[in-house]
Amino acid sequence: MMRARHSVRDYTGIPLTERQKDALRAAIAAAKSPFGGTVDIHIVTAGDAGTFSPTTYGMIRGARDFMLLGIGPDRNSLLSAGYIAERAVLEATAMGLGTCWMSGTFSKAEFSKAADFTAGAPLTVVIAMGVPAARKSFVARAAGFLAGSDGRKPYGDLFHNTDGTPYVDDGSPVAEALEMMRLAPSGVNSQPWRAIVTGDSTVRFFAKAKKPTAFIDMGIGLSHFMLAAGARGLDGTLAAEKPQPAAPAPDLEYIVTFSPA
Template sequence: MNITLESIESRRSVRSFTGTPLSDDQREALETALEQSGPCPFGSVPRFRIVESGSHAAMASGRIGTYGIIGNAPCFIVGAVKSTPYGFVDFGYALEGIALWAVGAGLGTCWLGGTFDRSGVARSMNLSPDEVIPAIMPIGEPAERRTLIDATMRVLAGSRNRKPWSELFFDNQFDVPLVDAGPWARVLEAVRSGPSASNKQPWRIVRTGSAGKLAFHLFLHEDRSYNNAIKGIRIQELDIGIAMRHLEAAALALGLPGKWERLETPPVAYMEPLRYFSSWIM
């Protein structure tokens, strides 16, 4: 899946749509994007399908998730994944890849991980006993004007606000903020600009090494009560997958080297509520 840096940097959550159905060409391209959303870093294989709004009217209007109110979405991307130790991370990685592809295709999306009709969606997915539906995503042509509710929810969510670098990125250890990221500054900014549940921005990254032996180690600053607020769904692990996709896609777009690898021994000292997930190794 080809994702440009411009798509990453211009991505925003869209809650207001024109209601125009996807064209046959758009739908075919979206189906291809769903198929090409992997492979995922931890080896999970999320599966996705397109659900028309008319077939699930309860999802087409009303408060259906933590990002607020959705208006006139022609369809939704619905996905399922096995509830494994890193399944939610892989789901976040895959679905965010689709969201970034959508930007380049002129379509809008929004993560919905909260209170939508999971039972109805589950029936449409024919879930196996070990599968769950972590989130859904409306997709369609963005409306020129946001609805009043949309604009209000965007303000309440603080969608434009981002934590400063000093709270997110560190140099060799967690008490030293990263000051000079060199050519990796735009990559880390791509992570910083990514969406997260309730805009909590729970990712933390520590850079180690020097020159051609740099590594970036990804941690979750976990809010345990929030992460487990939805039974069976570890919602902040979706955010880690989103961060992984943004870092990887930005690095590839800039021609910078590396790949994701989970190290057996975490490379830096850390304390709860931090949890280590993976490292971008050159």
């Protein structure tokens, strides 16, 4: 599902079924973020009596269903939002649905009318979901191009050994889990995920965080990492080390460490 997922900006207009929405809610409920914080997720359908008219500035066409994310302003809430909601995105992908995370190209005022958000966790991100239209519209192709969707940074630019040399994808469980992180979605395809791998599969994660949404991207990438590691039998936990490990570059911020069980 992580390999199959890509951002879809063109939909057929067919709304999700109740069963599909229940499956998404179950994925959200099952996702246990290690970061805590405040995340308030609503699944809403446009066009139902008394609901809202989604405004995405023409970026998304034909979507009827949206996941709305109310997120606390702190780093842990942003990390958790990415970590939890991406599980629903992958569940949607498994059901053959398209998705597109959006932190910029939607009207907050309009979408905020669609649900009651927990105090202190205002609407920050929406995720469009639905049956993908067969052909990509010009707008969708241009949006994908502008967002750099087709480009991913090379593996060795993101992940390193403790001596600073590029970590090589040797097909091991930790290497595959990092590859799944590399394929995650991120705002304007900024790919803020960085990691240093030690010999025993301990992985220290850092973010190149130019904007707060980079922490959402980090949560998404860590969600991929943990799912992929678990699927390959590499169990372990994510926790912050104290004292905090030094960042390998001044523009990187330490996030968390994966310790194998």
